[in-house]
Amino acid sequence: MLVVLLTVPALAKKEAMLVHTDPSGAYVYMVVHGKPASQNNPAQAFAPADYKLPPGDLLGPADSGPLVTRDLPAEQTETTLILLHKYCQPEVIRVDLKAWRSGGGNALPQGGGAYKLHYLNRTAAWRDFMARRGPLLLLLGLTATGLAFTVPTYLDRLRQREEAARAAARKASLLTGLVVPSANQDPLIGTLLDNYRILQLIGLGGMARVYRAVPDETLDEKQAVAIKIMNAEMGNNPELVHRFNFERKVYEELNHPHIVKVVISGEQSGHYYMVMELIRGQSLRAEINQEGIPPKKMLRLMKPIFEAVHYAHQKGVVHRDLKPENVMQTQDGQIKVMDFGLARATDASKVTATGTVLGTPAYMSPEQINNLPHPASDQYSLGVMCWEMLTGRRPFEDENPVTLIVKHLSEPVPSLARLRPDLEKFAKVLERMLAKKPEERYRDLDLALKALEHLV
Numbered sequence: 001m002l003v004v005l006l007t008v009p010a011l012a013k014k015e016a017m018l019v020h021t022d023p024s025g026a027y028v029y030m031v032v033h034g035k036p037a038s039q040n041n042p043a044q045a046f047a048p049a050d051y052k053l054p055p056g057d058l059l060g061p062a063d064s065g066p067l068v069t070r071d072l073p074a075e076q077t078e079t080t081l082i083l084l085h086k087y088c089q090p091e092v093i094r095v096d097l098k099a100w101r102s103g104g105g106n107a108l109p110q111g112g113g114a115y116k117l118h119y120l121n122r123t124a125a126w127r128d129f130m131a132r133r134g135p136l137l138l139l140l141g142l143t144a145t146g147l148a149f150t151v152p153t154y155l156d157r158l159r160q161r162e163e164a165a166r167a168a169a170r171k172a173s174l175l176t177g178l179v180v181p182s183a184n185q186d187p188l189i190g191t192l193l194d195n196y197r198i199l200q201l202i203g204l205g206g207m208a209r210v211y212r213a214v215p216d217e218t219l220d221e222k223q224a225v226a227i228k229i230m231n232a233e234m235g236n237n238p239e240l241v242h243r244f245n246f247e248r249k250v251y252e253e254l255n256h257p258h259i260v261k262v263v264i265s266g267e268q269s270g271h272y273y274m275v276m277e278l279i280r281g282q283s284l285r286a287e288i289n290q291e292g293i294p295p296k297k298m299l300r301l302m303k304p305i306f307e308a309v310h311y312a313h314q315k316g317v318v319h320r321d322l323k324p325e326n327v328m329q330t331q332d333g334q335i336k337v338m339d340f341g342l343a344r345a346t347d348a349s350k351v352t353a354t355g356t357v358l359g360t361p362a363y364m365s366p367e368q369i370n371n372l373p374h375p376a377s378d379q380y381s382l383g384v385m386c387w388e389m390l391t392g393r394r395p396f397e398d399e400n401p402v403t404l405i406v407k408h409l410s411e412p413v414p415s416l417a418r419l420r421p422d423l424e425k426f427a428k429v430l431e432r433m434l435a436k437k438p439e440e441r442y443r444d445l446d447l448a449l450k451a452l453e454h455l456v
Helices: 040-048 095-100 123-178 232-236 238-254 295-314 374-389 401-410 419-433 445-455
Strands: 012-018 025-030 058-062 065-075 078-084 090-098 196-204 208-215 225-230 264-270 271-277 282-283 327-330 335-339 351-353 356-359
Touching: 025 040, 040 058, 058 078, 065 401, 090 095, 090 225, 090 335, 196 225, 225 232, 225 238, 225 264, 232 238, 238 264, 238 271, 295 335, 295 374, 295 445, 374 419, 374 445
Parallel strands: none
Antiparallel strands: 012 065, 025 058, 025 078, 078 090, 196 208, 208 225, 225 271, 264 271, 282 327, 327 335, 351 356
16 A cells, blocks of 8 residues: 655645555555666665666555655656565556546555556465465464364363263272171271272271271272281280281291281281281181091191191291181182281180280190290190091180180190090090190101101
C-alpha cells in the first residue's frame, strides 16, 4: 500500500498514494526523469539481481500506509512507479496524475485493489511463502510435535491411572474374599506386614501367633506363607524378645528339607515377625492313636525328624521342644520340623526356671528340667515320641505337670515288653534313648536312628 501526501510549495506538490501488491511486501520505486543515475542506488537491493533500475526515489513499502512522493511539478501529468519484490518480477505502473487527482487522490487507478506480481520461479514462490509463513509454520510444527509427544503421554497416564484404579478395585474385591476374620477381631487381619497381606489367624500360642498371608502384589494363594508374629505384650520383655530373635537366627542358619524354611524376618512397628513357608497339612499328632501304629510307619514318620534334628545338632542348635505338635506332615507326606527355640510362657503345661521356659513336661529330659539342656535332650524327646507312636501312650503320664516332672526325674522307664509283648525288640533301644543321664544315651541321633532301622 502506498500513500502520497500533498503539500503545496510554490510550483510543486507532494502526492500521497496508496499502493497494494499481491503478494504483499513489495517496495514502491518512483522513476524521476532527468535525475542522474547513481552507482549505489539503495533501491537496487529490493530488485532482482539482473534488473537495473533507472534513476529515481524509493518511496517505501507498499501496503504500509500513505507513501509520499518527491515534489512533483503541478504541470506534471504522468509518473512512473516500479513495484519491487525480492522474489517477483518488477511491475512498471504508469500513473496518469491528472486522472488520479481528479478522482480525489489516494488509491491508484485500480481502485484500491492489489497489483498482481509474478514470481520469478517456483523456488522463489516457495522461499517467499516460507519467509512470510515460516515462523508461524515452525511454531505450529513445534506445537504439533509437542502435542504428538505430550498428548499420548497424557493419555497413557490417564489410562494408567484408570487401570490402577480398576486393579485396586479388583484387588480390594479379591482381598475381601481372601480375608478370614478372627473371632476376636484380630487387628492384624487384613493389614500389610513387610510385603505380605495378612489373611487369617492359623495358630495361637503364649508367645506368638501364626497367620496365613500372601504377597500383597499378587494376592496369589499359591504363594501363601505363614507369618509368626510375637505377641505385642511380649515385646516389652527383653528376655522373650531375645528368645524370639534367637529363633530367627536359628532358622537363618538351618537349611534342611525337613526343617521349615524362613523366607525373611525382622521387626516392623513394634511387631517381631518371621515369614515362613506355609505347611499345608497337619501335625504329627493326627497320626497317633490309642492302639499305636506299625513300626514301619513309625520309622517312616520319625526318620526325617531324626535327620533334621541331627543336622541342627551339627550346627550347634538344640531344639528343646520336640513333640508331635511341633512336627508337620504336608499333604504329600513331607515331614517338617518347626519351632526351634520357641518358648511359650503362658501355657499351664509348661514349666519355667529362672524365668526361662524349658519345654513341654511330657517330652522333657531330666537335664532339661534342671535347666541344663544338652543335644541328648532332643534324643530323649524323640524317644518319648517313638514310644507314644508305637504304643498310643507316653512312657510317663500324669495330669499334674509337677508330678509328671518328678516321674521323668526319678522313675525308671516302664517295661515296654510288659505293656506290648509284640514290641519287646524295641525295648532296649528306647530305654537307652530315655536314659536319665545324657551320657548313657546314644552318642548322637544318627546312631539312634540306625539302631531303630536295624530293628524294623
